[in-house]
């Protein structure tokens with residue numbers, strides 16, 4: 079049951095395609111099986127039993143097309159396949175595979191639909207199912223939106239099982255024993271007499287067979303890996319310095335490069351003088367690139383030094399120069415004409431605010447950089463007939479398309495080799511840095527060029543999380559929250575990002591209000607309105623996207639109302655919560671933290687916050703204390719509902735990592751602008767969180783729901799409000815802007 | 826100039842002011858030490874010079890005063906150093922990009938102080954940034970490694 083208002087039907091637009099596009103594009107084409115990219119270039123004796131499993135005489139290779147940026151995507155994909163195939167993924171090769179429409183993401187678009195995750199009505203479910211259509215037709219191979227597990231859970235276990243049954247069929251034909259009398263165990267088919275036929279030895283015969291598609295994955299009760307503590311497939315390499323990230327790639331004859339582009343994003347280059355750079359040791363070539371200049375040299379440091387020695391005259395971009403101008407421009411955009419969405423409108427908000435004593439507050443959050451620890455980089459070799467690109471990316475198919483356009487080559491001649499990423503947090507949903515490397519490589523055809531950004535280039539040329547402003551109004555009555563009206567204004571992430579990688583979509587942008595409009599509370603008079611500000615600094619998705627800001631706005635303002643009502647923060651959230659799964663999450667957080675009210679002692683207090691994002695209800699309780707050095711975060715308790723915990727160890731790591739990401743930026747980070755560029759260029763002024771500030775964290779995953787969810791992002795949104803609410807409980811100070819260290823000192 | 830890295834001597838022709846980090850990475854192809862900030866703010870480039878943890882981005886090649894050990898020289902997948910074994914047991918790494926530096930910093934700490942307190946761990950490792958938020962496991966792994974080293 080959902081009390082959430084139904085959006086108008088015409089607003090189901092995602093990407094450039096209507097979700098109803100199954101009809102528009104032709105259902106027939108949608109139903110056609112996608113070609114298996116592994117079949118191309120298969121050698122004699124090799125079998126590609128599905129797009130995800132390749133077998134030759136040496137053994138098995140598992141294809142894990144969702145990109146690993148630290149969230150454990152490769153590992154969980156390998157374990158899902160392994161569970162179906164019945165082998166130990168630590169003993170086989172893993173390969174991200176070549177970009178292919180066969181690896182489209184059928185789950186990522188559903189998050190952009192104007193339906194709350196708690197809405198399981200016919201319209202919402204139909205739209206979710208239909209969101210698969212444009213993703214499949216456009217071959218959207220994207221990693222993001224905490225969608226890898228929801229998208230791949232059935233698909234990969236089934237692919238593994240198809241491969242397993244096909245191998246059994248090969249064994250049946252080889253031995254004359256019926257397939258249903260054969261078993262499997264850890265990479266081998268087992269004959270009735272116990273004899274083992276390794277999968278590799280069956281490859282040649284299996285390659286001649288039609289895949290056995292009616293295979294059934296093992297039931298959960300028989301799982302060998304899933305649901306158990308397993309070793310991450312990349313953990314040894316990452317603990318021994320032997321993982322090869324994009325920045326580490328070495329190729330014969332490789333050159334090294336770096337670029338500087340206009341710190342006013344999108345601004346022109348009026349001219350430059352590179353004479354000093356050209357005379358420096360190791361410099362081969364100075365090359366103009368889109369929006370800036372690059373240097374190709376024989377060593378990265380020499381390229382850094384030379385590129386910094388170029389005097390460049392930058393043109394101004396088309397957005398306000400400073401934060402002093404950006405904030406008023408944002409605030410001024412909260413007008414009826416800019417109204418973008420009102421997905422939630424219940425009761426009679428205007429009347430409730432008129433009749434009650436309205437409480438009002440304004441909140442704001444700053445632009446934030448992604449700043450993964452590995453700076454942007456890409457290695458590219460271009461010849462007259464092909465391009466090879468080695469890089470960490472969340473969007474390999476877009477990279478392929480854009481590089482083809484830039485080089486004039488066919489898409490099929492552009493080969494993207496995905497490498498593990500030293501973090502991303504959404505940054506590598508863009509491919510600006512890859513295309514710069516392509517431009518450089520085109521200037522020295524035939525030679526591979528590894529282009530690396532300096533940290534300063536990286537921090538000042540991010541597409542940041544947008545700054546947003548929210549206005550809350552509400553009333554309370556007889557100890558209860560009666561009305562909540564939240565208006566949020568911000569730039570559109572969807573329009574900005576999709577405008578760069580594809581085409582800006584029509585219709586409202588759910589990210590402006592995600593994490594606010596879709597919360598499972600039953601407040602009698604309840605309204606959430608989104609306003610679209612004009613594009614200023616180009617923006618993009620930052621871990622948890624819209625909910626990273628709206629989790630703070632919605633929950634902190636709710637906390638204000640609860641305080642005004644004189645109710646307990648946890649009990650009133652529970653009373654208002656209309657979703658049974660979310661209630662259990664709040665109850666678990668209360669139990670874990672031993673909740674007994676916000677005040678623990680004279681010097682200690684706690685705050686609770688709740689946010690449902692990416693289908694995951696998450697409650698966090700933050701405990702803080704007052705010390706001589708400032709406020710210290712002692713402990714965080716987090717409970718969430720994700721349907722099924724597939725990898726308990728990585729589940730805990732992702733939630734804890736999300737919490738620290740949320741807390742660190744809420745405490746210490748902002749991008750402020752002067753002369754069109756961020757004033758923060760490195761970790762000295764944008765420190766994130768350091769070890770000494772990290773609290774202890776306790777995490778619990780509930781498995782009451784029937785849908786499996788991803789967990790890379792949902793830990794982030796409740797962290798900032800839980801901390802701000804704790805600070806209010808300790809000090810009486812209600813901080814309504816981030817970062818919090820503008821107002822308090824942290825130990 | 827001559828540098829000894831992981832027990833191997835190398836003859837190099839580089840500028841004296843090239844940071845050790847880029848000598849290791851681009852001249853010698855030793856990529857365990859990472860570039861994260863270039864200004865001593867992240868610790869991803871941490872290596873040992875005569876057993877002492879230093880930021881390779883801050884040491885000029887011409888100023889190196891002793892033998893260099895990188896993460897590759899600390900231990901290998903087949904022959905792990907105790908700190909690496911503890912890091913694997915706790916599955917510390919997420920993206921893993923900071924972890925070479927974290928491990929080198931932790932190994933230097935434990936060589937000097939076999940039984941560090943929580944405060945000493947915080948102090949020694951707070952210069953090593955982790956953007957993925959692996960800090961709780963770093964603390965736990967340092968303690969495990971310390972216990973393993975004490976037990977020999």
Ligand code: FES
Pocket residue numbers: 859860861862863864865866867868869870871880881882883
């Ligand atoms: S790269 Fe040396 S401390 Fe960051």
Ligand code: FES
Pocket residue numbers: 148451500501918919920921922923924954955956957958959
């Ligand atoms: S594990 Fe990613 S930066 Fe530390």
